[in-house]
Amino acid sequence: MSKFWSNTTRSITPYVPGEQPGAKKVIKLNTNENPYPPSEKVLSAMKAAVSDRLKLYPDPECTGIRAAASEVFGLPADHIFAGNGSDEILAFCFKAFFNPEEPILFADITYSFYEVYAGLFDIPYRKIPLTDSFDLQTEAYFEPNGGILIANPNAPTSKFTPLEVIREILERNPDKVVVIDEAYVDFGGESSVKLIPDYPNLLVIQTFSKSRSLAGLRLGLAMGQPDLIEGLNRIKNSFNSYTLDAVAQAGGEASLRDGEAFAENVGRVIRTREASVKRLKELGFEVLDSRANFVFASHTTVPASDIFHALRERDIIVRYFSKPRIDNYLRISIGTDEEMAALCGALEEILV
Amino acid sequence: MSKFWSNTTRSITPYVPGEQPGAKKVIKLNTNENPYPPSEKVLSAMKAAVSDRLKLYPDPECTGIRAAASEVFGLPADHIFAGNGSDEILAFCFKAFFNPEEPILFADITYSFYEVYAGLFDIPYRKIPLTDSFDLQTEAYFEPNGGILIANPNAPTSKFTPLEVIREILERNPDKVVVIDEAYVDFGGESSVKLIPDYPNLLVIQTFSKSRSLAGLRLGLAMGQPDLIEGLNRIKNSFNSYTLDAVAQAGGEASLRDGEAFAENVGRVIRTREASVKRLKELGFEVLDSRANFVFASHTTVPASDIFHALRERDIIVRYFSKPRIDNYLRISIGTDEEMAALCGALEEILV
Structure with a gap:
């Protein structure tokens, strides 16, 4: 000490x-x-970005990745935020949407970084025990709270929570941000991205580290209505204007375009x-x-x-x-x- | 809103x-x-790092960059921290070393991000006016404070504060962290890195964005005694375990080795x-x-x-x-x- x-x-x-x-x-x-x-197309795009242009700052808006994500997910670009891995985006969420006055909710068995962020940013939390079969205790998320974090599929349990349950939780918390951490969703889950038009309180986070074979590149996305994206941008621009380098941006865009x-x-x-x-x-x-x-x-x-x-x-x-x-x-x-x-x-x- | x-x-x-x-x-x-x-050697090292290995997480310790920096700066590797640009490292400093109870000090005319960080992390601050010739008002930094931030050379003034002044400020604040932000030092300033063995309260921050032509790559270093480096690591590992991707790490190491x-x-x-x-x-x-x-x-x-x-x-x-x-x-x-x-x-x- x-x-x-x-x-x-x-x-x-x-x-x-x-x-x-x-x-x-x-x-x-x-x-x-x-x-x-990662695919050859991703590696080629990255190599092409290793150029004299590295002397210049990268695009702080991550325009290329966001345009490609817009096509993949069927959302306007102002619904999309790109960050240095989903971990960085999760950290920004704690600062952007949660307050020290009200406990946020997450499962007792889930991604263990959530309580680390809470410690870092002094956000109180209540852990909601999973059931004996490691499912969400849905009703517990209807109690008053300062925000909700759900990993879906959950880690380390690997279990998926059906979207009907997510939808119910969103409806019972219209004034709180519900973050769905979909790091693993591409391996057989169903994404909550489709719920975004219906729920202004929904933020969905994905990563390029698992299904896109780019753990070494540090890329994540957050998707939600523009209010939430603006909140994330306000925090990012008060922390580090450029968290994604030019080469990573090129690789991320190429990955999204190589379906x-x-x-x-x-x-x-x-x-x-x-x-x-x-x-x-x-x-x-x-x-x-x-x-x-x-x-x-x-x-x-x-x-x-x-x-x-x-x-x-x-x-x-x-x-x-x-x-x-x-x-x-x-x-x-x-x-x-x-x-x-x-x-x-x-x-x-x-x-x- | x-x-x-x-x-x-x-x-x-x-x-x-x-x-x-x-x-x-x-x-x-x-x-x-x-x-x-950037030099050809930097670009080659980066291209070589664009490989199948990107499927794996990057080295969270940034061992290669820190080993190379150790040689360049003549400091042990445990005196060195690598981050996603000096901006990210500065943000970590606010969380690692400053408290909401005591105002930190920085100049009225300096890098304008300092007050943004203070707002983000709720750290009070007092701006010390530069003299009419845009020099530091040294004595004002002897007043009680919660920490000190000095850009040297300063931006946007371009002026350099001699190390005798830095040394005096360090000596008058033995219990507070003094951060010297040396983004521009390579263009004719003198680095405070040489003072590190004498002052456990000194943290020096540098960037690869200016003198190393790598603004597009997002790389910065912090140097100080191991206590301070451990403080930064505690914050980083509560925020995002891997803020530097594998390609950026390779480029940073090559840049340091190409003197x-x-x-x-x-x-x-x-x-x-x-x-x-x-x-x-x-x-x-x-x-x-x-x-x-x-x-x-x-x-x-x-x-x-x-x-x-x-x-x-x-x-x-x-x-x-x-x-x-x-x-x-x-x-x-x-x-x-x-x-x-x-x-x-x-x-x-x-x-x-």
């Missing part, structure tokens, strides 16, 4: 991202990255997931119904932490959370077919 | 960056960009500046002593706003601030010799 730290710096508990193993050759199924590379590669990539991950779920069940796992690029699984007889460590010894990294209610689960990212075969082979050895 | 906006969103006045004219062919001397492109191109580029800008200052004085301007890649000039007879508009009509963009004390000055970025010749030619026409 340093005497130079602010009260905030002293009190916060920073987020700890999943391990990045560096150069060591491992099977990395711990941070929900996509096992397939074919996107669909193929997502389809492959889904097929591998379904095959992996089947195999894991044969190995004695209970696996939650996943609409994400990972599965959340618990073994009927062997503790998750034992399996986690045994996999680690075999250079296979999955994610284990030593937290109440989920400390007997493993979160396993969907890799290539070969990686999943190696995982299942290792599990066969471990579980004998 | 939207009902969905937080108190902060309602109250802030976002920063307005200098105009980016888009495709139109203009002589752009308004945002202090470098007129010369030759850097020195040559900076030398060219300085030579053009000195020639431009001479010419501007011949044209009847008073020009402050610049250690930056821009000059701050006032004409003895013609109002700055008239000159600004007349240049604008000739597609030459400089920066004019309609603010007390400096509303008769123009801030002119140093372009190429050709651009400066065009500027001076236009001024000859305007000033007849």
